[in-house]
Amino acid sequence: NVITRVGKTLTSIEDFDALIKLILETAVGALEVKKGAIFSWEDSHFNVRATVGWEGISSGKILQVLEPSLIWIEKERKLLLIPSLEKRKGDIISPPLIFYPLISRERFWGGVVLCERKEGRNFTEDELKIISNLSSQIAVAFENFKLSRDIERTYFETISALALAVEAKDSYSRGHSERVGRYAEKIAKRLNLSQEETEALRDAARLHDIGKIGIEDKLLKKEGKLSLDEREIICKHPIIGENILKPLKSFSRLLEPIRHHHELLDGSGYPDGLKGDQIPLITRVLTVADIFDALTTKRPYREALSYEEAKKELRKLVDEGKIDKKVVDTLFAMIDKKEL
Incomplete structure (x- = not known):
């Protein structure tokens, strides 16, 4: 409805x-x-x-x-x-x-x-x-x-x-999209992405979780471990988000990053299990920005990680072949220079 x-x-x-x-x-x-x-x-x-x-x-x-x-x-x-x-x-x-x-x-x-x-x-x-x-x-x-x-x-x-x-x-997600957009835009500029790509990334970040409007509140706010069925429902939010934006022909460039911001380079992400070069650079940037903000903000099950702690977690994901090393290195350089 x-x-x-x-x-x-x-x-x-x-x-x-x-x-x-x-x-x-x-x-x-x-x-x-x-x-x-x-x-x-x-x-x-x-x-x-x-x-x-x-x-x-x-x-x-x-x-x-x-x-x-x-x-x-x-x-x-x-x-x-x-x-x-x-x-x-x-x-x-x-x-x-x-x-x-x-x-x-x-x-x-x-x-x-x-x-x-x-x-x-x-x-x-x-x-x-x-x-x-x-x-x-x-x-x-x-x-x-x-x-x-x-x-x-x-x-x-x-x-x-x-x-x-x-x-x-959700009190834990308030301000999330704004922060993700800020991180993603800064990374994009450091990577010398085009103005069109940077604008697409910024707009996609604003709406990357809009699909959660189609997910029940009790599921989004659940503090314990999700069941397989519950996880399957949660994993639908990028598809829902894509469908909400589909009527907008002039914003079609946003559909890919919104649908695939939870994809991982080794194919273990969702919803489509994309691998490697199947995932465009702007989507990889959005993924890293999204993960970084999740790590550095408080969650029901843990306190917010410091930037140094978050760097360790991101480095693990790079070593496991899940997220883009170049994007992560760019983020780390910004952290070290206090540019975030």
Whole structure:
């Protein structure tokens, strides 16, 4: 059902709003809030684009209650955060509330509203950063939808917002794609890859795990060892990701690295068991960047490794013939020169 909703090319306003609603649903679940809404700012008026958790309450009523705060963020161009207080009986909303402006290239496009934590707690600094990044990406999607005739670019930017929401569902993966993209782009430049290849690598890194939206949360967050059946399901996420991006003809260069970022040079990777020269260089770069970030960030089963510890693990993989030596040596040179 999720993949069906995502996998439509943006041919109408209805398709765009369906994706915006999916982003909101994902964010509401990831940040453990009860209610959320996204508003656009058009002709000096706010319009409701998506709501989640407001059962039995009309869009008009939601806008009426939230509009004073939305007007404030439009005027001030900054977030409005109301901390958790005791809920009064009869209120249709209760703190904590966050109103975040959608701003792209200094233009105001609307606002995101999230409220009522499931456990009553306030938003953490980490969660506020997630909401900031997500709001920025939604604003870019709104801008593209309104100003650009490039439907595929609009779809790409909207899916990028969805990728951020998907990543927020797991506290251990938050910021992962951004870091992988940064590492991969730096490696690519040191390897003197072309601008086109570097841009493809950067965009693929942003979306390399988008396929995880098709995998159940309980499986992604499982702390113990995966069963064979569970591992088989997890191994499908690169294929799901490829299928989500397939409608985008102008982004076809991203399909290979997204599908094959878990392939290994000795053929032991997935989903296709590619070997050696069957794996292009940009995909090898993405693989190394992905592994490096996984090693150097905290996981449910271990603490984050230091750069030196990560280097030892990567060297083992090189010696086993699994990852590209030239790419790894380039990464090591950057680590030694403190260029990451």
